[in-house]
Amino acid sequence: MTQSARRIFARIAGTGSYLPDKVLSNDDLAKTIDTSDEWIRTRTGIRERRVAADGQTTSDLAFEAGRRALEAAGVTASDVQLLIVGTTTPDLIFPSTACLVQHKLGANGCMAFDVNAACSGFMYALAIADQFIRAGNVRTALVIGAETLTRMLDWSDRGTCVLFGDGAGAVVLKADDETGIISTHMHADGAHKELLWNPVGVSAGFRPEQHNAGVRVLMSGNEVFKVAVKTLDAVVEEALAANDLPRSAIDWLIPHQANLRIIQATAKRLEMPMERVIVTVDRHGNTSSGSVPLALDEAVRSGKVQRGQLLLLEAFGGGFTWGSALLRY
Ligand code: UT7
Numbered sequence: 001m002t003q004s005a006r007r008i009f010a011r012i013a014g015t016g017s018y019l020p021d022k023v024l025s026n027d028d029l030a031k032t033i034d035t036s037d038e039w040i041r042t043r044t045g046i047r048e049r050r051v052a053a054d055g056q057t058t059s060d061l062a063f064e065a066g067r068r069a070l071e072a073a074g075v076t077a078s079d080v081q082l083l084i085v086g087t088t089t090p091d092l093i094f095p096s097t098a099c100l101v102q103h104k105l106g107a108n109g110c111m112a113f114d115v116n117a118a119c120s121g122f123m124y125a126l127a128i129a130d131q132f133i134r135a136g137n138v139r140t141a142l143v144i145g146a147e148t149l150t151r152m153l154d155w156s157d158r159g160t161c162v163l164f165g166d167g168a169g170a171v172v173l174k175a176d177d178e179t180g181i182i183s184t185h186m187h188a189d190g191a192h193k194e195l196l197w198n199p200v201g202v203s204a205g206f207r208p209e210q211h212n213a214g215v216r217v218l219m220s221g222n223e224v225f226k227v228a229v230k231t232l233d234a235v236v237e238e239a240l241a242a243n244d245l246p247r248s249a250i251d252w253l254i255p256h257q258a259n260l261r262i263i264q265a266t267a268k269r270l271e272m273p274m275e276r277v278i279v280t281v282d283r284h285g286n287t288s289s290g291s292v293p294l295a296l297d298e299a300v301r302s303g304k305v306q307r308g309q310l311l312l313l314e315a316f317g318g319g320f321t322w323g324s325a326l327l328r329y
Pocket of ligand 1: 223
C-alpha cells in the first residue's frame with residue numbers, strides 16, 4: 001500500500017442551506033433610514049437580504065441546512081459523529097447551538113460544539129472537522145455555519161444595518177481515500193477587536209449602556225474594508241504557495257460574501273474572471289458564518305461546481321479572524 005493510499009481525507013459528501021422567507025430589499029430600508037438602493041448596490045453589491053421570522057432562531061436555520069446536507073450526502077443523523085456550528089449569534093449563552101441542532105436532528109450522543117470566530121466561523125469549523133477526520137477519530141461530520149445577525153443590528157445605523165442578513169449553510173464531511181480538503185489556513189489577530197465587534201457580554205457584564213451601544217454590531221466599515229482586502233490577498237496566496245499551485249489551478253473561488261468590491265479585489269489578485277467566482281451577496285447580504293456554505297450549496301445545486309473541481313474558500317471577520325480552505329470537490 002502506498003503512502004498516499006493510506007492517508008485519510010475529509011471529502012464533502014453533501015451540502016445544504018436554508019434562508020428565511022422574509023426578504024428585505026434596499027428600498028424597504030430606504031423607507032426608514034437615510035440610504036438608497038443606489039448607494040447600497042454600488043458600495044456593497046447588495047440588493048436584498050433575508051430576515052428570520054419572529055421566534056425563528058439560529059438553531060432552526062442550522063437544523064434545516066443540516067437536514068438538507070444530510071439528505072444530499074445520503075447519510076442519516078445517527079451516522080454523524082461530530083457536529084460543529086460556526087455562529088456568533090447562538091440561540092442561548094448555553095447550551096451551545098450545536099447541542100440544540102443535534103437534538104432537533106436526532107443525532108444525540110455525538111460530539112457537538114459551537115465555534116465563535118465571527119464571519120470566519122464556518123471556515124474554522126471546517127478546519128477543525130477536517131483535523132478530526134484526518135486523524136482517523138471521526139468518519140462523518142456535519143459542519144454548519146448559521147446566523148441571525150439581524151437580531152443584533154441597530155436599525156438606525158445605516159453604516160451596518162444595510163449589510164447583514166440571516167441564513168445557514170452546511171456540509172457533510174466523510175472520511176475518504178480520495179483527496180477532499182487539501183489544506184486549511186486559519187488566523188486571528190485580536191489587536192483590532194474594536195473595528196468590528198459587539199461589546200456586550202456575560203463576563204464583561206450585561207451593561208449595554210456602558211458602551212452607549214445596546215446589544216448591537218459596531219463597525220468602522222472603511223478600516224475593516226482595507227484590512228479585509230489586504231488580508232484576503234495574503235491568505236489566498238498562502239493557500240496556493242503551501243500547495244505549490246499556480247493561480248490558474250483554481251476552478252472556483254467561493255468567498256465570504258461581505259461586499260462585492262472585496263470579492264472583486266480577491267478575484268483580481270487570483271487573476272480569476274468573475275464568471276469563476278460564486279456571488280450571492282446581492283441576494284443574501286452578509287450572513288457571517290452562513291455565507292461561505294450558503295454560496296457553496298448554491299453553486300453545487302445550480303450545477304456550477306462539479307465533482308473533481310478545485311475550490312478555494314475564504315472568509316474574514318471580527319476578531320479579526322480569517323482563513324482559507326483549498327479542496328477538491
Ligand atoms: O464580514 C465582516 C467583514 N466586514 C466587511 O468586510 C465590511 C467592510 N466594509 C465595507 O463593506 C464598507 O466599508 C461599507 C460598505 C461598510 C461602507 O462603504 P465605504 O465605501 O467604505 O463608505 P464609507 O464608510 O467611507 O462612507 C462613505 C459615505 C459616508 O458619508 P460622508 O462622511 O462621506 O458624508 C457615510 O456616512 O457614505 C455614507 N454612508 C451611507 N450613505 C448612504 C454610510 N452608509 C451609508 C448608507 N447609505 N447605508
